[in-house]
Amino acid sequence: MEKSFEIESDCLDIIKRIKEIDKGYYVVYNLDKKVFELHNREQGRNSYCLTFPYDALDERCYLHVLKTRVQNSDALFQEMEEENKRNQQRQIKEVLNDFEEKLYDS
Numbered sequence: 001m002e003k004s005f006e007i008e009s010d011c012l013d014i015i016k017r018i019k020e021i022d023k024g025y026y027v028v029y030n031l032d033k034k035v036f037e038l039h040n041r042e043q044g045r046n047s048y049c050l051t052f053p054y055d056a057l058d059e060r061c062y063l064h065v066l067k068t069r070v071q072n073s074d075a076l077f078q079e080m081e082e083e084n085k086r087n088q089q090r091q092i093k094e095v096l097n098d099f100e101e102k103l104y105d106s
Helices: 014-021 059-068 070-105
Strands: 004-007 025-030 035-040 048-051
Touching: 014 025, 014 059, 048 059
Parallel strands: none
Antiparallel strands: 004 025, 025 035, 035 048
Protein backbone atom coordinates (compact mmCIF):
# COMPACT_ATOMS: atom_id res chain seq x y z
CA MET A 1 0.00 0.00 0.00
CA GLU A 2 1.28 3.43 -0.92
CA LYS A 3 2.14 5.86 1.83
CA SER A 4 0.63 9.31 1.58
CA PHE A 5 -0.74 12.06 3.78
CA GLU A 6 -3.41 14.68 3.27
CA ILE A 7 -2.32 18.29 3.06
CA GLU A 8 -4.88 20.31 4.95
CA SER A 9 -3.51 23.81 4.40
CA ASP A 10 -0.65 25.70 2.80
CA CYS A 11 0.80 29.20 2.94
CA LEU A 12 -0.56 30.13 -0.52
CA ASP A 13 -4.12 28.88 0.21
CA ILE A 14 -3.96 26.58 -2.81
CA ILE A 15 -5.81 23.85 -0.89
CA LYS A 16 -8.54 26.29 0.12
CA ARG A 17 -8.92 27.50 -3.48
CA ILE A 18 -9.07 23.94 -4.82
CA LYS A 19 -11.79 23.09 -2.29
CA GLU A 20 -13.75 26.12 -3.54
CA ILE A 21 -13.88 24.43 -6.96
CA ASP A 22 -15.38 21.27 -5.44
CA LYS A 23 -15.95 20.71 -1.71
CA GLY A 24 -15.07 17.01 -2.09
CA TYR A 25 -11.55 17.71 -3.36
CA TYR A 26 -8.53 17.12 -1.18
CA VAL A 27 -4.80 16.98 -1.90
CA VAL A 28 -2.39 14.32 -0.69
CA TYR A 29 1.35 13.99 -0.98
CA ASN A 30 2.30 10.48 -2.10
CA LEU A 31 5.52 9.64 -0.24
CA ASP A 32 6.36 6.64 -2.43
CA LYS A 33 6.04 8.47 -5.75
CA LYS A 34 7.01 11.91 -4.35
CA VAL A 35 4.08 13.62 -6.08
CA PHE A 36 1.01 15.65 -5.16
CA GLU A 37 -2.34 14.04 -6.02
CA LEU A 38 -5.88 15.34 -6.19
CA HIS A 39 -8.63 13.16 -4.70
CA ASN A 40 -12.39 13.60 -4.26
CA ARG A 41 -14.18 12.28 -1.18
CA GLU A 42 -17.46 12.08 -3.11
CA GLN A 43 -16.09 9.41 -5.47
CA GLY A 44 -16.22 6.68 -2.83
CA ARG A 45 -13.41 4.13 -2.49
CA ASN A 46 -11.59 5.24 -5.62
CA SER A 47 -11.08 8.88 -4.71
CA TYR A 48 -8.10 9.46 -7.04
CA CYS A 49 -8.59 12.21 -9.64
CA LEU A 50 -5.15 13.16 -10.94
CA THR A 51 -1.47 13.56 -10.23
CA PHE A 52 -0.20 17.12 -10.42
CA PRO A 53 2.61 17.47 -12.98
CA TYR A 54 4.52 19.91 -10.74
CA ASP A 55 6.96 19.43 -7.83
CA ALA A 56 5.39 22.25 -5.81
CA LEU A 57 1.87 22.99 -4.69
CA ASP A 58 1.29 26.39 -6.26
CA GLU A 59 -0.96 28.41 -8.59
CA ARG A 60 -0.28 26.01 -11.45
CA CYS A 61 -1.96 23.21 -9.49
CA TYR A 62 -5.07 25.30 -8.95
CA LEU A 63 -5.22 26.20 -12.66
CA HIS A 64 -4.64 22.55 -13.59
CA VAL A 65 -7.67 21.50 -11.52
CA LEU A 66 -9.80 24.16 -13.21
CA LYS A 67 -8.65 23.11 -16.65
CA THR A 68 -9.16 19.37 -16.15
CA ARG A 69 -12.64 19.43 -14.58
CA VAL A 70 -15.28 17.23 -16.22
CA GLN A 71 -17.24 20.35 -17.15
CA ASN A 72 -14.29 21.42 -19.31
CA SER A 73 -13.72 18.02 -20.93
CA ASP A 74 -15.03 18.99 -24.38
CA ALA A 75 -12.68 21.96 -24.60
CA LEU A 76 -9.80 19.91 -23.20
CA PHE A 77 -10.34 17.12 -25.75
CA GLN A 78 -10.52 19.70 -28.55
CA GLU A 79 -7.25 21.24 -27.35
CA MET A 80 -5.63 17.79 -27.23
CA GLU A 81 -6.83 16.97 -30.75
CA GLU A 82 -5.40 20.23 -32.08
CA GLU A 83 -2.09 19.60 -30.32
CA ASN A 84 -1.97 16.07 -31.73
CA LYS A 85 -2.59 17.43 -35.25
CA ARG A 86 0.20 19.99 -34.85
CA ASN A 87 2.58 17.29 -33.61
CA GLN A 88 1.65 14.98 -36.48
CA GLN A 89 2.20 17.76 -39.05
CA ARG A 90 5.55 18.60 -37.46
CA GLN A 91 6.63 14.96 -37.60
CA ILE A 92 5.61 14.70 -41.26
CA LYS A 93 7.63 17.80 -42.08
CA GLU A 94 10.66 16.38 -40.26
CA VAL A 95 10.44 13.10 -42.16
CA LEU A 96 10.11 14.91 -45.49
CA ASN A 97 13.04 17.19 -44.65
CA ASP A 98 15.18 14.19 -43.69
CA PHE A 99 14.19 12.43 -46.91
CA GLU A 100 15.07 15.49 -49.03
CA GLU A 101 18.44 15.86 -47.29
CA LYS A 102 19.29 12.22 -47.92
CA LEU A 103 18.07 12.46 -51.51
CA TYR A 104 20.25 15.48 -52.26
CA ASP A 105 23.24 14.07 -50.39
CA SER A 106 23.34 10.96 -52.59
